[in-house]
Amino acid sequence: MYKKIILKPTKEKSLLRQHLWVFSGAIAKSDSDIQNGEIVEVYSSKNDFLALGHYQNGSISVRILTFEKVEINYDFWLEKLKKAIDYRKTINLLPSEVSNVFRLVHGEGDYCPGLVIDIYNHSAVVQIHSVGMSNARFEIVAALQQFVELKLNNIFLRDEINNTVEQKLGNESETIVVENNFKFKVDLIKGQKTGFFIDQRENRNLLAKYCNNKSVLNLFSYTGGFSVYAAGSGALLVHTVDSSEPAIKIANSNIELNNVSANHCSYAVDAFDFLKDMKVDYDLIILDPPAFAKHIKSLSNAREAYIRLNRTAIKAIKSGGIIFTFSCSQVVSKEIFRNLIFTAAYQAGRTVRVLNQLTQPPDHPVNLFHPESEYLKGLVIYVE
Numbered sequence: 001m002y003k004k005i006i007l008k009p010t011k012e013k014s015l016l017r018q019h020l021w022v023f024s025g026a027i028a029k030s031d032s033d034i035q036n037g038e039i040v041e042v043y044s045s046k047n048d049f050l051a052l053g054h055y056q057n058g059s060i061s062v063r064i065l066t067f068e069k070v071e072i073n074y075d076f077w078l079e080k081l082k083k084a085i086d087y088r089k090t091i092n093l094l095p096s097e098v099s100n101v102f103r104l105v106h107g108e109g110d111y112c113p114g115l116v117i118d119i120y121n122h123s124a125v126v127q128i129h130s131v132g133m134s135n136a137r138f139e140i141v142a143a144l145q146q147f148v149e150l151k152l153n154n155i156f157l158r159d160e161i162n163n164t165v166e167q168k169l170g171n172e173s174e175t176i177v178v179e180n181n182f183k184f185k186v187d188l189i190k191g192q193k194t195g196f197f198i199d200q201r202e203n204r205n206l207l208a209k210y211c212n213n214k215s216v217l218n219l220f221s222y223t224g225g226f227s228v229y230a231a232g233s234g235a236l237l238v239h240t241v242d243s244s245e246p247a248i249k250i251a252n253s254n255i256e257l258n259n260v261s262a263n264h265c266s267y268a269v270d271a272f273d274f275l276k277d278m279k280v281d282y283d284l285i286i287l288d289p290p291a292f293a294k295h296i297k298s299l300s301n302a303r304e305a306y307i308r309l310n311r312t313a314i315k316a317i318k319s320g321g322i323i324f325t326f327s328c329s330q331v332v333s334k335e336i337f338r339n340l341i342f343t344a345a346y347q348a349g350r351t352v353r354v355l356n357q358l359t360q361p362p363d364h365p366v367n368l369f370h371p372e373s374e375y376l377k378g379l380v381i382y383v384e
Contacts, residue, residue: 003031018369022062037131054132063113101177109365123154125194208233214283224251231260310344326378356380
């Protein structure tokens with residue numbers, strides 16, 4: 001049915017363990033003229049069928065869609081989405097009385113490498129990250145519309161491969177969502193990622209428990225998610241810092257939307273500069289930077305950035321202060337991140353205890369057979 005790729009001897013072991021990537025170095029031979037994004041069948045060196053996936057030029061040559069020999073068509077995507085929806089029902093996100101924003105499809109975590117679908121109230125944002133998923137985007141959008149329980153009025157298709165944004169259903173470009181009873185304005189067309197950092201939902205909820213009567217600094221704030229939770233949970237003051245003026249404007253709007261603006265100030269400046277010249281002794285600091293390392297080649301520079309950022313914060317925070325610190329870099333493992341924070345604390349000369357170890361929420365599931373799907377890691381630390 002599809003063109004074939006044959007692996008080198010022993011290179012089938014990762015697929016037998018249901019890992020979802022085939023690297024270019026594992027391929028012994030393939031049919032001629034395989035096109036970028038084409039569906040291929042993957043076989044062992046002994047010609048045993050292993051999996052079906054999307055072919056793509058690059059170090060990751062095949063992204064696996066299924067370990068069964070089936071036809072990849074509209075019905076296939078319909079079943080994929082049904083399984084994703086059933087899972088979100090199981091974890092009580094669909095429906096939810098306190099939140100109407102969640103991730104419906106999380107790439108490899110939902111056995112859909114290259115595909116992300118986020119739900120914002122009655123809007124869906126479909127984000128494409130591979131050529132194969134770009135080829136299948138119209139079938140996926142059509143299948144998505146079949147699920148009446150989602151009550152979708154708007155569907156946006158954000159194709160990162162072709163750098164396009166299309167609205168496939170509806171005419172709204174912004175919406176108001178509710179997360180743990182807090183309200184947020186989301187720009188569905190221009191917002192980073194799909195418009196909002198949904199993956200910090202449970203970590204924001206934890207932050208709220210530490211904020212009462214505290215002075216809080218939120219660095220790399222984007223649209224102020226952590227700031228809203230802090231200001232709405234009894235913080236004495238909240239300072240929001242991001243280098244992007246448009247992000248700060250939305251953060252201010254979100255603060256006003258929740259009627260918690262009395263104890264809030266925002267600054268459109270570089271977070272490193274703000275932290276270095278800090279004028280307030282904060283009780284609680286949030287460090288949620290963008291991915292310093294998107295590829296393994298940039299890991300060395302990322303290490304230095306994480307250490308410098310956390311060392312400066314640990315030095316600056318008042319005694320008895322708390323720091324929420326994160327990395328969303330996939331190539332920075334939990335072990336590496338923990339060692340970086342250890343190094344930062346040692347260099348800062350402060351005693352540090354770990355209060356909580358943080359990760360992504362269950363609607364961003366970690367595929368046990370594909371450890372790379374665990375990208376978000378964080379620590380809550382107490383500084384003496």
